[in-house]
Amino acid sequence: MSTLFTINSCKTFGCRNLGLATSEDYSWPDYRLGYPALHCRACGSYPPLFEAHQFNEWLSAHLSAYASESGYFCPVCYGKETIRYGYNPQGTQRVQCRTCKKVWTPKRQLLREITSPERIETVSLIVPFQGRRADQKLYVLLSFDAIQGNIIHISTNFTQHSAGETLRYLCRGNIEPDLDHRDIVKHVDMREMQFLHRSQFDEIQYGSAVLKRIAKGAILRPVIAAHGHFRVLNILFPEIKTHLISHECFLRGAVITVWAKLFRQRQAELWYIEEDISDSDTNMPWHFQGKTRHGWWQSQWSLWVQGKNRKMVCSLTNGDSNNAKTLSLAASRHYIQWLYKQTDFIHSAKLSAGRVTQILCSLAQDYNCKIMKENENRE
Ligand SMILES: [Zn+2]
Ligand SMILES: [Zn+2]
Known part of the structure; x- marks a missing residue:
C-alpha cells in the first residue's frame, strides 16, 4: 500500500533513486532552496517535500470514490479483477473484488472494457466557475488516448x-x-522562466479559486490534483510506455513518479510538446528545423515546421528522437475545439466548482461516444 502512494522521492530521470520512497542518499527536510525539500545526494536534486500523511489520506478517499463510481477497480485494494455478484434491490449489477472479496455497486454501469492506450496525452485547461465571487478558476487535467482520440x-x-x-x-x-504564442521558441523559453519565478517549481499561481461559503469540498494545489490524476491512470494502465504532456514541470514530476518503475528500467518515454497550429487539415510532412536548450534544466528541444504550423518537442527521458516527428497534441486540440462549442460548457461560469466538474465529466462521455462512432465509420 505504501509504495502505491509514494510522492516524496527523487524525480530525476537516470537517477538510481527515481521514484523510491526510501534511500540512503536522501536527507530531509532540506531548506537550501527556501522551502522544505528532499535532497537526493545521488543526483543532487531538491524536489519539494509534500506532507505525506495528508496526501495519503486525500488520495485514498479520491481513489476509493473513483473506483466506487466507475467500477474499474476495487475501492479497497485497487485490484482490477472483479466478478459479477448478483444485483442490489434496485436491480443494479453488483461486483466483487477477486483479491479482497469486497462487494460494491458501481454507480456507472460499464458500457465496455477500456482498452489500454499506446500513448497517453495529457494537457491542462483553466475554466471559470462561480465561487464566493464570479470568475473563479478551476484547473482541469485531461488525458487522452493519443491515437484513438478519446478521453481516458x-x-x-x-x-x-x-x-x-x-x-x-x-x-x-x-x-x-498568458504568454505570447507567436514565437514558439521564445514561448518555451518564457515558460521556463515562469517555473523559475515560482516560490517552488510546482507552485503554479493560475488565478483565484475561492469556493462559495456554503460549499463542501476544497480546491487543491494543481500539483496535488496532478498526482491524484496520474495515480488513477496508473492503476488503470500500469504499462503505458509513451506519455505526452504539455509544458508544465509538475506534470513531468507526477508522471515520472507515478510510473517510476518503468522509467527506472528505461522502458518508458516522456515528452513535452508545444504546438502553434493554424492549419489543422494539412497533410504536409513535418520538417526538422534545429535544436535549442532551455531553462534551469537546460533540456533540449527540437523545432519542427509544417507549412504555417510549428511544434517544439522535448524528450524528458531517453526517448527515441525518430519519434519526435509523429508526436502531437492533436487529440486534446480536437477535444478543446469541440468543448468550446458546447452550450453546457459555455454557460458553466455561473455554476459551482462541483457542478462544473460534473459537466466536464458528462461532456467527456458524450465526446467519447462521438469519437467511437467516428472511429467505427473509418474502419
Ligand atoms: Zn536522485
Ligand atoms: Zn479488493
Whole structure:
C-alpha cells in the first residue's frame, strides 16, 4: 500500500533513486532552496517535500470514490479483477473484488472494457466557475488516448473530499500571465522562466479559486490534483510506455513518479510538446528545423515546421528522437475545439466548482461516444 502512494522521492530521470520512497542518499527536510525539500545526494536534486500523511489520506478517499463510481477497480485494494455478484434491490449489477472479496455497486454501469492506450496525452485547461465571487478558476487535467482520440481520464482541482491544509490551493495574487504564442521558441523559453519565478517549481499561481461559503469540498494545489490524476491512470494502465504532456514541470514530476518503475528500467518515454497550429487539415510532412536548450534544466528541444504550423518537442527521458516527428497534441486540440462549442460548457461560469466538474465529466462521455462512432465509420 505504501509504495502505491509514494510522492516524496527523487524525480530525476537516470537517477538510481527515481521514484523510491526510501534511500540512503536522501536527507530531509532540506531548506537550501527556501522551502522544505528532499535532497537526493545521488543526483543532487531538491524536489519539494509534500506532507505525506495528508496526501495519503486525500488520495485514498479520491481513489476509493473513483473506483466506487466507475467500477474499474476495487475501492479497497485497487485490484482490477472483479466478478459479477448478483444485483442490489434496485436491480443494479453488483461486483466483487477477486483479491479482497469486497462487494460494491458501481454507480456507472460499464458500457465496455477500456482498452489500454499506446500513448497517453495529457494537457491542462483553466475554466471559470462561480465561487464566493464570479470568475473563479478551476484547473482541469485531461488525458487522452493519443491515437484513438478519446478521453481516458478527466479531473479538476476541486475535490469533494476533505483535504489537509498543505494540499489546498491558495491564490497569492501573482498570477502567471498568458504568454505570447507567436514565437514558439521564445514561448518555451518564457515558460521556463515562469517555473523559475515560482516560490517552488510546482507552485503554479493560475488565478483565484475561492469556493462559495456554503460549499463542501476544497480546491487543491494543481500539483496535488496532478498526482491524484496520474495515480488513477496508473492503476488503470500500469504499462503505458509513451506519455505526452504539455509544458508544465509538475506534470513531468507526477508522471515520472507515478510510473517510476518503468522509467527506472528505461522502458518508458516522456515528452513535452508545444504546438502553434493554424492549419489543422494539412497533410504536409513535418520538417526538422534545429535544436535549442532551455531553462534551469537546460533540456533540449527540437523545432519542427509544417507549412504555417510549428511544434517544439522535448524528450524528458531517453526517448527515441525518430519519434519526435509523429508526436502531437492533436487529440486534446480536437477535444478543446469541440468543448468550446458546447452550450453546457459555455454557460458553466455561473455554476459551482462541483457542478462544473460534473459537466466536464458528462461532456467527456458524450465526446467519447462521438469519437467511437467516428472511429467505427473509418474502419
Ligand atoms: Zn536522485
Ligand atoms: Zn479488493
